[in-house]
Amino acid sequence: MNVLIDKFDVFAGGFWLTLQICVLAAIGALLLGAVVAVLRISPVPPLRAVGTGYVNVFRNMPLTVVMFFAAFGLPALGSNADFLRIPGLDAVFSRLDTDLPYFRFALIALVLYTAAFVCEALRSGVNAVPAGQAEAARSLGLTFGQNLRYVVLPQSWKASIVPLGSVIIAMIKNSALAGFFGVVGDLSATADQLTGAEGYAFIPVAIGISIGYLIMTVPLGALLDRIEKRQAVAR
Amino acid sequence: MSQQTSVLYDVPGPRQRRITLISSVVAAVVLLVGAYFLIYQPLADKGQFSMELWGPLVDPSNENFALVWERIGIGFKNTLTAAALAIVASLVVGTLLAVLRIQLKSLTQRRFTGMATPLAYLLRGVSLLLSAVTRVCVEVFRGLPVVITIFFVARGFPEFGIAMDTLWYLVIGLTIYNSVVIAEILRSGMEGLPGGQREAAAAIGLSPLQTTRMILLPQSFRIMLPALISQLVVVLKDTSLGFIISYEETLNIGKQIIGVLGNPIQVYVVIAVLFIVVNYSLSKLAQYLQRRLSQGRKTAGTPAQNPPPAALMSQAEGAGSA
Numbered sequence A: 001m002n003v004l005i006d007k008f009d010v011f012a013g014g015f016w017l018t019l020q021i022c023v024l025a026a027i028g029a030l031l032l033g034a035v036v037a038v039l040r041i042s043p044v045p046p047l048r049a050v051g052t053g054y055v056n057v058f059r060n061m062p063l064t065v066v067m068f069f070a071a072f073g074l075p076a077l078g079s080n081a082d083f084l085r086i087p088g089l090d091a092v093f094s095r096l097d098t099d100l101p102y103f104r105f106a107l108i109a110l111v112l113y114t115a116a117f118v119c120e121a122l123r124s125g126v127n128a129v130p131a132g133q134a135e136a137a138r139s140l141g142l143t144f145g146q147n148l149r150y151v152v153l154p155q156s157w158k159a160s161i162v163p164l165g166s167v168i169i170a171m172i173k174n175s176a177l178a179g180f181f182g183v184v185g186d187l188s189a190t191a192d193q194l195t196g197a198e199g200y201a202f203i204p205v206a207i208g209i210s211i212g213y214l215i216m217t218v219p220l221g222a223l224l225d226r227i228e229k230r231q232a233v234a235r
Numbered sequence B: 001m002s003q004q005t006s007v008l009y010d011v012p013g014p015r016q017r018r019i020t021l022i023s024s025v026v027a028a029v030v031l032l033v034g035a036y037f038l039i040y041q042p043l044a045d046k047g048q049f050s051m052e053l054w055g056p057l058v059d060p061s062n063e064n065f066a067l068v069w070e071r072i073g074i075g076f077k078n079t080l081t082a083a084a085l086a087i088v089a090s091l092v093v094g095t096l097l098a099v100l101r102i103q104l105k106s107l108t109q110r111r112f113t114g115m116a117t118p119l120a121y122l123l124r125g126v127s128l129l130l131s132a133v134t135r136v137c138v139e140v141f142r143g144l145p146v147v148i149t150i151f152f153v154a155r156g157f158p159e160f161g162i163a164m165d166t167l168w169y170l171v172i173g174l175t176i177y178n179s180v181v182i183a184e185i186l187r188s189g190m191e192g193l194p195g196g197q198r199e200a201a202a203a204i205g206l207s208p209l210q211t212t213r214m215i216l217l218p219q220s221f222r223i224m225l226p227a228l229i230s231q232l233v234v235v236l237k238d239t240s241l242g243f244i245i246s247y248e249e250t251l252n253i254g255k256q257i258i259g260v261l262g263n264p265i266q267v268y269v270v271i272a273v274l275f276i277v278v279n280y281s282l283s284k285l286a287q288y289l290q291r292r293l294s295q296g297r298k299t300a301g302t303p304a305q306n307p308p309p310a311a312l313m314s315q316a317e318g319a320g321s322a
Helices: A002-006 A008-041 A045-059 A063-076 A102-128 A131-139 A144-180 A187-197 A202-234 B002-008 B014-045 B051-058 B065-108 B117-143 B146-159 B166-191 B195-203 B208-223 B225-245 B250-261 B264-300 B310-318
Strands: none
Touching (some): A045 A102, A045 B264, A131 B002, A144 A202, B065 B208, B117 B166, B146 B166, B166 B225, B195 B208
8 A cells, every 4th residue: 555655746646637638628629519519500511511520530430549640640740739839828737838749649639539529418408409499589580690699508508518527527537548648647657657667566556546537537427416416306 | 400400590592502602612622722731731741642651551452452451350350359248248247237226226225124123224234335335336437437447457457366368358347337337327217217117017016126127127228228329339439448458459450550561640541430430330320229219109108208317328428438
């Protein structure tokens, strides 16, 4: 059990790095997912096709393959994902700025992959709004944008919060893959490092790593359960 | 989809359609030009479109073509083997776990009257404890990333002297995670059923186990079939995680091919297309089944069932680790 105490800073650092990846990827995926969702419900057929194509491609591809593309395809394109070094943001998330690009690659892969699921969650919320609402808005003469902004989205938000939450939980779990794609020092890379190269006993390390992930996933899951139960009663 | 979109906006008139057509043609041209300079050019500069790199994958007359596809075939067969084993195992274990949790839940509500008081207390304590233990196990394994589960299995088992083929590490790791998820899907399906089902079963004298087995479980499977199939797609995708424990599945084979031929982008494009085709057809199958089932339910005249909780449905769709 000593490793938990001796190496506490390693575990804490891994937790902190995983948390950074998750926060950044969640922000990116929510933004991109919202854009794709608007594309998918937009009145312009080509944009709809683009949105549908995006979702079909990324939902059916293993995240591992997306990670490979980000980690090998981007360098082949001559990009080091430098555009992610957003001034101000890289002061808080220092990993964005370091020279090894793997943190940024992992981030791109996670955002691209999760955005497809975020899009579906948002769309399921829009589908849950009774059709009469949008029809009434249309008969008042609201345009598509106004319809979404003033009538549909404020109501759909409620129905999509639970699916969105599960997508984010899934994303937190998916972020474990980053450790196997060159990101040094996140929770899963720490597990590999401690049990492999440094030869610590397996069980304590496993417990430490598990606690790190469970701290993030279990409370979120419990919160979602509560929200869902409350909504079920309200309905 | 089509009714949904038409609710949000008016059907475009001739002018709107003209504008749409013109602007999409313009946008397509701009995008093509942009793609040419930003994606095609850099790739072509590095010779990524040369037959040297693509040839082994697409040109049957290439000397490596047969060998490469034979290797990919082996990899894909290994992927499917692991996926099939993991699916069967997690369905079986997941069903058992769901039944166990339902049984334990009904057991905790029993008061064991007609027994000696200490014995009754003991039995109640034991059933409460078991119920709590299964609950904790489910929460823990549902909250852990499946990558980590697989990794723990592959690292932990040899430590305790259990040496196996990597295939079995992968299958066990996938089963631990997915059986818990499937158990939760089935359990919520059973708890969403109208209470009358259980009461009617009790009224005709079925034991709790019989009730679960003959009344609740079949209906739960039926309601939750779309979620279950999405979860199976997730299992198939997660099989690609086998590469971290160097199981010889598609991605790993791809890595070996890249090691010899040096064409990462090309190989990954082919593998991605393979995965997308298989998973897309499975998702289509899930949609088809969902449609069929909703039709069947209507004609059967059974009461409207509670829809499965959104969290679980989307969990099944989004939760897989890869």
